[in-house]
Amino acid sequence: MTIRVLVADDQAVVRDGVVLLLSSADDIEVVGEAGDGGTAVRLASELRPDVALVDLRMPVLDGAEVTARVVSAGIGVRVLILTTYADDDAVLPALRAGAAGYLTKDATSEALLAAVRDVAAGHTVLDPAVQRRLIQLLVNEPTARAAAPLPTLSTELPLAAEGLTRRQIDVVRLVAQGLNNRQVAKEMVVSEATVKTHLNHVLAKLAMDDRAALIAWAWRHGLADRSGGTDG
Incomplete structure (x- = not known):
C-alpha cells in the first residue's frame, strides 16, 4: 500500500x-x-x-x-x-x-x-x-515535586482515560514523570511484577507498542501534569 x-x-x-x-x-x-x-x-x-x-x-x-x-x-x-x-x-x-x-x-x-x-x-x-x-519537565523540578502530592488518580477520571482502572492510571502518571518500574513500584507500594502487569494491560488497552507512545499519550491527555493523592 x-x-x-x-x-x-x-x-x-x-x-x-x-x-x-x-x-x-x-x-x-x-x-x-x-x-x-x-x-x-x-x-x-x-x-x-x-x-x-x-x-x-x-x-x-x-x-x-x-x-x-x-x-x-x-x-x-x-x-x-x-x-x-x-x-x-x-x-x-x-x-x-x-x-x-x-x-x-x-x-x-x-x-x-x-x-x-x-x-x-x-x-x-x-x-x-x-x-x-x-521526562525532564518534572524530573528536573525537585522543589515543585517535593511540594506537590504524588500524581495519581483524582476523583474524576479524564474522559480520555475511561477504560483504564484507577491503579492503571496511577501507573501511567508516574511513568509519564520518568519513573522506571522499580520506582513506580516503590511509590505505589506494590511489587515490580504488578507494575509490569499494569503497564502491559494499559499498552494493550490503548493499542500502543511502547513506553514512548504511552508518555506522549499521557501528556496529550493531561495525565502527566495532574496531581492528587495516592489511594489504595
Whole structure:
C-alpha cells in the first residue's frame, strides 16, 4: 500500500529536500506541498493524505494549530511534526493538539522514512530528544515535586482515560514523570511484577507498542501534569 503524504514547511529548501527524500521511497507518494499553515489545513482537507508532515513555525497558522484543526476535522489524517525545536513550549502544544509523532530535523533520512511509515500504521513516534524533554519537565523540578502530592488518580477520571482502572492510571502518571518500574513500584507500594502487569494491560488497552507512545499519550491527555493523592 502506498502512503500518501502532505509536506508543510515554509522554508522551500527544506521542503524540497523532504519531498525528494520521501519520493525516493517506493511505498511513499507526496501528494501535496504547503508553505504556510493555512494552505496545509486546506490541502489536508482536500487531499486527505495518510500523513501530514508539518513544521511547527509557519506563517498564517503554526504547526500546533494546523494539527488541532486537522485532527478535529476527523478526516483520518495523522500529523507528524518535523521541526528544529524540542523545547517544551514547542513540544507540548503539538502533542496536546493531537500530533501522532514528533521528530526533529536532525533525524536521519532512515529515521524520517521509518517515522512516516510508523505514523501511517497508527503508531506514535517520539524523537529521543523529545521523550527526554517530556521526562525532564518534572524530573528536573525537585522543589515543585517535593511540594506537590504524588500524581495519581483524582476523583474524576479524564474522559480520555475511561477504560483504564484507577491503579492503571496511577501507573501511567508516574511513568509519564520518568519513573522506571522499580520506582513506580516503590511509590505505589506494590511489587515490580504488578507494575509490569499494569503497564502491559494499559499498552494493550490503548493499542500502543511502547513506553514512548504511552508518555506522549499521557501528556496529550493531561495525565502527566495532574496531581492528587495516592489511594489504595
